[in-house]
Amino acid sequence: MTNDLILQVEDLQTHFFTRTGVVKAVDGISFELRRGETLGIVGESGSGKSMTAWSILGMVPHPGRIVGGSINYLGENLLEKSRGEMRDIRGSGICMVMQDPLTSLNPVFTVGDQLVETLRLEYDEPKRSLRQRAVDLLANVRIPAAEERLTNFPHQMSGGMRQRVVGAISISRAPNLLIADEPTTSLDATIQLQYLRLLKDIQEQTGAAIIFITHDFGIVARMCDRVAVMYAGRIVEQSDVEDMFDYPAHPYTEALLQSVPDLDTDVDMLPSIEGQPPSLDALPEGCSFAPRCPYAWDKCRDYPDEFTVADRHTSRCWRSE
Template sequence: MTNDLILRVQDLQTHFFTRTGVVKAVDGISFELHRGETLGIVGESGSGKSMTAWSILGMVPHPGRIVGGSIHYLGENLLDKSKGEMQDIRGSGICMVMQDPLTSLNPVFTVGDQLTETLRLEYNESRRSLRQRAIDLLANVRIPAPEDRMTNFPHQMSGGMRQRVVGAISISRSPNLLIADEPTTSLDATIQLQYLRLLKDIQEQTGAAIIFITHDFGIVARMCDRVAVMYAGRIVEQSDVEDMFDHPGHPYTEALLQSVPDLDTDVDMLPSIEGQPPSLDSLPVGCAFAPRCPYAYERCEEYPPEFTIAASHTSRCWRAE
């Protein structure tokens, strides 16, 4: 499987330098992703999930910057690439599906214009040929009457349709790495299921690797092969999906799983995680989850290393020692 390695992130650190201090949005994370594999990245808001994606794309907003680590894509370190080289990679090799399709699409251009503009970067063909490719892409993401939809503006389409258009644009240049940043958040349950099936179908057709950023463990169970749990800018647990559901190795993962509703159990109130995530510009000494952890003890004042629980299952918790 080594020859199928698409992405290797090692000790990635993305910090923001503000008046109040250094915000460690991503603080030394590492993971690998292979062809045809789906990695879920889960955690509460502000845990560093989306900033991990922006770091891979080389689009960290000001005043942030990558201060350490490496991002090897197809064997080459993206941190050594120029802005022009990264622009070529974005869209053709690595593509991202945003959370809100309405803000991802330009409201003053038709769907057809936006699709053909992207295709023009990849194919030196006539306008008629590019238009047919665009129609085929819309059909591929199961948009009914794709030829008629070419003349629609984004506001004339439903949320589910807009998200499919964004998906069509994302795969238009045949990327081998697709980053999906909570793409089903704005969709209702029925459309969510259809869109997840669509992503799986696209992956089977193209062999693309997918990073799926979400806070929904139901989506993780349906979509992902492996999962990385982030807390306060760090990956605290990483495992195959089935093993993590059966044997969570970190108290934070355990608490997240307990917060998922069980439709077969009648409860008055769902379990919740007490307290709030720490501020990233003033992280506590030692384990960042310790102030909220029911198992915390003196050893937690020292930040734990990565312990191996089982094959392909690691956790940063002293209980796994």
């Protein structure tokens, strides 16, 4: 892993201005990402993990707005870019890879047309050479008989193939950063594995950094170098991946890791987390996890600072003070 920084998010705040008040979906988060590195952003629904992704892409939906902080991509602050510049960056530098191959391709165009359409943005070349590039791309993601496949419509391909086509489109303009947002309802294990392998493949070929937006620690364990755990709009713990699994510092991380059943051990009763994730328009004072936390004490009425618990490992919990 080299040391060049691709993304540096600092004190990012994305708020939603609704009729009933301000919802702080992302409330001051910071992290960085280097070339070839994979970061997992783990959280439950409403934790702000997806909104972090949309913020980086400059696609925060109405009535949301980025109200503070900075997103530095290759040394430039994305928040100062115009819409047109952002559109360009989205296509070429930062790329979203959808997990669901069925909905990401247009059913009425051939796979070749869709690839060429993307490539035309990058290369000012005649159609024939663009088609050749498309063939190379498909071959890169290991689609056999790539040339014939160009004339296929998406429905003529299997799910795994379509996934690869989506992968090919996303690497067609040599991205530096891939964002993989995973829907809550999961795919079959074997299909998911194929998708994860494809992303690793792409990463090896392009050296891109990857951000995984996920609720699943299994994906983090398999894919990531770094992990950031989000709860109610904030990163509550952040560290290298093995450190997090070995020494979780935040009670939320600890409880979450324990509450997931393990395929290789037997337990009678899983330790579970009481209560439910808080709704963002009615957050408790102080630490937002305190109402569900078995260790909560007086001090938790103030929001905890970020404490360093080990090398490259921080936690927002007063117990780590």
